[in-house]
Amino acid sequence: MARWGEIEAAEPEFAARVRALFDAGRHKTIATLRADGSPRISGIECEFVDGQLGFGSMPGARKTDDLRRDPRFALHGPTFHPVEGQEKDWPGEAKIAGTAIANGSVAGPGSETGEEGPQGDAFVADITEVVLTGLNADATMLVIEWWTPASGLRRIERA
Numbered sequence: 001m002a003r004w005g006e007i008e009a010a011e012p013e014f015a016a017r018v019r020a021l022f023d024a025g026r027h028k029t030i031a032t033l034r035a036d037g038s039p040r041i042s043g044i045e046c047e048f049v050d051g052q053l054g055f056g057s058m059p060g061a062r063k064t065d066d067l068r069r070d071p072r073f074a075l076h077g078p079t080f081h082p083v084e085g086q087e088k089d090w091p092g093e094a095k096i097a098g099t100a101i102a103n104g105s106v107a108g109p110g111s112e113t114g115e116e117g118p119q120g121d122a123f124v125a126d127i128t129e130v131v132l133t134g135l136n137a138d139a140t141m142l143v144i145e146w147w148t149p150a151s152g153l154r155r156i157e158r159a
Contacts, residue, residue: 001098001099001126001127001128001149002126002127002149003051003052003053003124003125003126003127004048004051004052004053004125004127005050005051005052006051006149007127007130007147008051010147010152010153011147011152011153014130014132014145014147014153015130017092017094017132018077018094018096018130018132019048020091021077021078021091021092021093021094021132022046022048022077022078022094022096023048024077024078024080024091025077025078025080026045026078027043027044027045027078028043028044028045028046028075028076028077028078029041029042029043029044029075029076030042030043030044030055030063030073030074030075030076031073031074031075031076032063032066032067032070032072032073033066033069033070033072034062034066035065035066035069040062040063040066042057042061042062042063044057044063044075046075052124052125053096053124053125053127054103054122054123054124054125055075055100055122055123055125056106056120056121056122056123057120057121057123058120059119059120059121061120061121064120064121067100067102067121067123068102071099071100071101072097072098072099072100073097073098073099073100073125074095074096074097075095075096075097075125076093076094076095077093077094077095077096079093080093082135082139087135087139088135088137088138088139090134090135090139091134092132092133092134092135092143093132093133093134094130094131094132094133095129095130095131095133096125096127096129096130096131097127097128097129097130097131098125098126098127098128098129099125099126099128100123100124100125100126101123101124101125101126102121102122102123103122103123103124104122105119105120105121105122106119106120106121106122127149128148128149129146129147129148130146130147131144131145131146132144132145132146133145136157140159141157141158141159142157142158142159143155143156143157144156144157144158
């Protein structure tokens with residue numbers, strides 16, 4: 001597994017494109033596993049800070065229970081649909097999978113003013129896979145690029 005900074009060092013251009021897609025919108029989607037093993041999808045925000053991908057959850061959130069029980073997750077960046085006739089301009093989409101490592105708590109609303117606010121749970125990601133899906137320059141082929149710690153960066157094109 002890897003921290004975000006390791007991916008940036010190994011594949012800076014790929015990491016920059018992935019990060020740009022994640023930074024293009026505030027709300028992301030995270031998949032976690034429920035106690036019975038079935039998937040749960042939740043909205044989430046994340047940030048890249050000091051070579052880490054971090055995210056948090058509100059107090060009592062079910063996704064926190066899921067991650068504490070089974071830390072595996074998949075995170076999907078904001079989704080933007082290709083515009084018909086302008087497919088060449090579609091930026092694509094990015095996904096990151098890994099395990100969540102508890103990293104303390106996050107301050108709730110009002111903490112910056114010294115008022116009491118609810119605390120949430122903070123996590124950092126140990127990354128097992130990063131995927132970038134887009135189109136080739138002619139917008140005629142789907143291009144899938146993915147990075148794993150074991151294999152590095154790979155790429156395929158599909159008609």
